[in-house]
Amino acid sequence: MSRYHHGRADVGANAPERAAHVETDAPDAMVDRLLGLVWETFYKGQDGRRWLQDQRPLIQALTWPAVWLNDRGVGMPVADYDAKMREILGTIARHGNRAEIRHVPAYLGDCIRAHFQHHGDEIYEARKHVRNALDLVLLKGRPASPQAADAVPALVAAHAVLATARRAVKTPKSDDLQGSLF
Numbered sequence: 001m002s003r004y005h006h007g008r009a010d011v012g013a014n015a016p017e018r019a020a021h022v023e024t025d026a027p028d029a030m031v032d033r034l035l036g037l038v039w040e041t042f043y044k045g046q047d048g049r050r051w052l053q054d055q056r057p058l059i060q061a062l063t064w065p066a067v068w069l070n071d072r073g074v075g076m077p078v079a080d081y082d083a084k085m086r087e088i089l090g091t092i093a094r095h096g097n098r099a100e101i102r103h104v105p106a107y108l109g110d111c112i113r114a115h116f117q118h119h120g121d122e123i124y125e126a127r128k129h130v131r132n133a134l135d136l137v138l139l140k141g142r143p144a145s146p147q148a149a150d151a152v153p154a155l156v157a158a159h160a161v162l163a164t165a166r167r168a169v170k171t172p173k174s175d176d177l178q179g180s181l182f
Contacts, residue, residue: 026078026154027078027081027151027154027155027158028154028158030078030081030082030151031059031062031063031155031158033082034062034082034085034086034089035055035058035059035062037086037089038058038062038089038104038108039051041089041092041093041098042098042101042104042108043104054103054104054105056162057105057106057109058104058105058108059158059162060105060109060159060162060163061105061108061109061112062085062108062112063155063156063158063159063162064109064112064113064159065081065084065085065112065116065155066081066151066152066155066156066159067155067156067159068116068120069123069127069152070152070153070156072124074124074127074128074152075127075150075151075152075153076127076150076151076152077150077151078151081151081152081155084123085112088111088112088115091111091115092108092111096111
């Protein structure tokens, strides 16, 4: 159920119309929401320049689990991915020493990787079960029940773009005392 529903009063609390955004929720909207949560957790009340500089590596850190999932051949809907990332960010907010963090994107990336290192088997087994059930349904020739769209391919593509789009290497200045051969 969406917390942001401002619809009609005659639509019940458990009506399917209230959860309609789950099927159409885009991965980029989820990343924006997660960035807002990161801002609230780590950057609120600080200099805005640091926030603007850190957005690219923060998005890389937030999309890293999609690469991990993709490497293992499992997918994850936007709602589950969002819930997993909120769980990790909530754990950091409760137990992390935020005053000692010098570079938030590196710290966040390390925490996400550590979470997947410790809980990766559980995550993989849960997602593999869903994948295998869908494969069996498709092999039997029955139409698959409608599932939420898989967010992993879009997030993997975003992570790849962010990882390769780095600054161009500057050519070193030549020594002014030495002449050019060309």
